[in-house]
Amino acid sequence: MENKHYSKVPVFENGLAQPVFPFTDGKTGEKYDPATSDIVRYCVYVESDYDMDGDGKRDLVKVFVQVPRSAVEGNYKAATLFEARPYCAGVQEDGYDHMKEVAEKEYRKFDLADLDHEAAPRVPSGSASAMDLALKADPSDWYYKDKGSTNSMVYENIDSFNYYLVRGFAVIVSAGFGALGSDGFNYVGSEYERDAFKSVVEWIHGDRVAYADREGTITTKADWANGNVAMTGRSYAGTMPFAVATTGVEGLKTIVPVAGIADWYSQQNMQGAQRYWPKEMLNSFLAYYCSSRYNDSTLSEKQLDDIAAFHHELSLQQLKCGFDYDEKFWGSGNYRLNADKIKCPALIVQGLNDENVSTKQFEMMLKSFQKAGQTVKAILHQGPHITPTMPNKGYGILIDGKFYDDIVNEWITHYLYGVENQAEDMPAVLVQTNHDQRKWETSDSWDTGHSMKLTSGSTGTAVIDTDWEAAGISAKNFDDVMGTTSTNMGQRYVTRPFEKAVTIQGTVCLHLKAALKDGDAEADFHPENRNDVDTLTMKLGASRISGRMDDVEIAVLLCDVCDTEFDSIQTTDPERNIIPVTTVKEGGIINGGDLPAFDEAEFTTVHKKYRVITRAFADLCNPEAGYEPETAANSIELKKDEYHDYHIYLNATRYTVEPGHSLAIVIATEDPVNCMIHKTYSVEIDNSSVHADVPVTTEENDYTINAQ
Structure with a gap:
């Protein structure tokens, strides 16, 4: 449908990318028409350097791609927003019960050194363009019932970044190793996990091969991309941007981590003591929870047993550490140790009442970017473990009177499209006050002196x-x-x-x-x-x-x-994870374009x-x-x-x-x-x-x- 407000190229006004691209939902199932969809969607499989599962082939990482059709048609090169989120391809909802079921089970000995099998890269037999793949795409590749959950859909966060799609950005999502559609094992806080997502950035930048199929025969390039990537996401998805940034990978121009982890040891522990929720203290719990690959019907019993044996060995290795820091076990997930490799700026977002990912994590991230000599800013709100805009719940809070996504838009527009909008001049620290949540204050530095x-x-x-x-x-x-x-x-x-x-x-x-x-x-x-x-x-x-x-x-x-x-x-539940919100303006958070608005909310206070x-x-x-x-x-x-x-x-x-x-x-x-x-x-x-x-x-x- 023609619309005078639509454009074939990004439009920037007042330093922001404007909502000038049409939108077609990707959750329509059989009604989704790849030939007419305004947002092109398809999946690719990026080839890593690892053969964790020892099958003689390099492990592939599944990536779900969403791009405005105009970029795929060649009218412009799109900048990319990348969420590396191990949950997105499905979860194992029975985590607590599973840990009890396997607690006394005997597994074959798994040697972690076996994760370093070497395998030659695949030899492709052909290539395909993004449009070729999009026209053949089936929505069941990215949106279907989660086999490890009772009532969830895979890639349930497909809507989380629609704001950016209608403004001309590409949005890609990956769950990394060990997820359904990918190879390898989910290995929390490891260099394997980090490098899986680094590989995706390299593909966008044009430095790595991706395939159109799981067999790895037909290559495909991100021919719609300008090669510039920003990583964002919350929690686990806010952690992976920090991990990848410490590799210094080319193409990663900035990160916007929300409640991200700088060090996995101090996420689980604190000065030698337990810090986290008791039932989730073993990293193997999280590794199992994110291992939707268990639900891959093409895997043999041996392959499934290998995943389980690996997770059990991960438990045994952590048990040797107790609650103390051990460099061999925790060092790879202590990302701040590689701060000197960081080459990009960061906009760090954190809830000051977050008892899930502690506020120490954002401070360590901040110090790491300062140590690297990179531009770094912090937005600190009074919420718990949330993003200032919560698309899956349909609400958001204002950030000093502004929409959160507009702030991120300004930031990534500057770093991905080179628009001079003075984004780098925003305050070093922008903080929502505890005594009046409508009041925000600024600081030139986190260190007060x-x-x-x-x-x-x-x-x-x-x-x-x-x-x-x-x-x-x-x-x-x-x-x-x-x-x-x-x-x-x-x-x-x-x-x-x-x-x-x-x-x-x-x-x-x-x-x-x-x-x-x-x-x-x-x-x-x-x-x-x-x-x-x-x-x-x-x-x-x-x-x-x-x-x-x-x-x-x-x-x-x-x-x-x-x-x-x-x-x-303050939080109101025993787990210290929930701060209720009150709607103050229905439809007050404007997404623009063809997208519905969210409600503007404020945090509910206690007395x-x-x-x-x-x-x-x-x-x-x-x-x-x-x-x-x-x-x-x-x-x-x-x-x-x-x-x-x-x-x-x-x-x-x-x-x-x-x-x-x-x-x-x-x-x-x-x-x-x-x-x-x-x-x-x-x-x-x-x-x-x-x-x-x-x-x-x-x-x-x-x-x-x-x-x-």
Whole structure:
């Protein structure tokens, strides 16, 4: 249909790519007509350098391509937005049950060295253009029922980037190795996983071969592409841009990671202690969850057994580490170690109330790009583990009065199309304030250059233990109790009320001297499985497996407290993953073109006398552990009444404490939400030793904290 607003080439106005391309949905199934669709869709199979499964052929990586028809017809060369998302080709929804089913199962020994089989590249017999493939494309290649889920569709996020399609960008999505349609194994945090997605960037840039078919006979080029790629996505899909950026691959011009992981060790652990959800502490859980290749009906029993044996070996390798850092196991997923290879700028997006991917991750990413000398900006909102626009839920929040996708549009338009729009001049830090979510503030640097000292005014000692029942705590009320009162499980140290507002920005470091007071170390402190974890995962941190004392944990909270209730934005579920939103304007988030609008939303506030600002976990067996993940490699045997110095780095934050409010540091033992192994022990704290360095935005007076 003719429309005067449609264009055959991208149109840029006010520094933004405009919605001038027609749109045809790719989820119409049999009604999808490749001959007339305004968005050309097809799949390709990029050849990697690996033969992980040892079949003598290089592993292929399936890629789902969406491109405005005009680019495929040759009217212009499209820039590419790439989401590397291991979930997108399907998931294994039975992850928890599966881990229990295989916990005691015996597998053939899998040698991880076998992943490095060498195989010669394929020899093609012909080639095909993008249009050739598109005209033969079948929607069932990219949109069909997920065999590993009860009610989901594969590539369910096919709509996530429609905003960019109608503005002339190509959008590609891949699940990488181990996914249905691809070869190899899902190997969380490995160079194999990283390089699978690097290969896709190389294909777009014209440096690697892709095939039209799984057999690898007909090659196809991204003949519609200008060779410039931006990677984006949230969570796992926000992690892979960082991984690929640390390869320095040509063609990757920028990344926009949302809640991405900079280091897999400190995603799962923190200073020698467990940090993540108990049932998902083994990386093999996530590897299985993303391995939709299990549902490939063409695989033999041996091939399926090989995948399972690999996942089991992945579990065994992690069990040797316990909760400590091990370079061999964790090094490949510690992307910040390769910061010197980064060649592109980054726009980093993070929720300050994200308890899934911790805020420490965004800060480590930020420092890595600064170390590389690259332009890096941060947008920090008050939400949990979300993207500021949530297409799958039909809502979004405004970013300082702007649409989130318009901000990303401006950023990638500059770096992929070379439009001079001063995108690189945006503030180094743009942050949504905690006291007024409609107010956003800027900083020229994340590092403030100012620090406020919190120094103990108390003497003597405090003893805390792990008796949940005596403390009256559970996973449902841990924060409520710890934020408001001291118990046998947690000691609070509180400042006097602040006379003026103080803004914290950065990482708070708590210093203390502590000793194991009591506990039966020979019996591994009598471990109990309180969170229904499978028996294999329960071996993580067991002294009989790792050969050392492990996981004598303390949890640290920094809280905003007040004698009267106040409004705050905080999670409302026991897993600390949900902040409800309220619609403030139906259809308020404009996508443009032929696309429907989303609702404009705001975060729903709660009314309490406290708010957890940030938290941390640490193992008393790791007194050498500090901010850098690799410092958690060395553990010690604790002796009763033997004191050690600890320096505990809480997750990064940006938070304003209002006048009349106080700061409370809470030192506790186990946190039931994150407790995989409940143990019986007590810890003695030297009250006079407790002090904290608090980075603040302006010069502030020091404060005394007293045990209460």
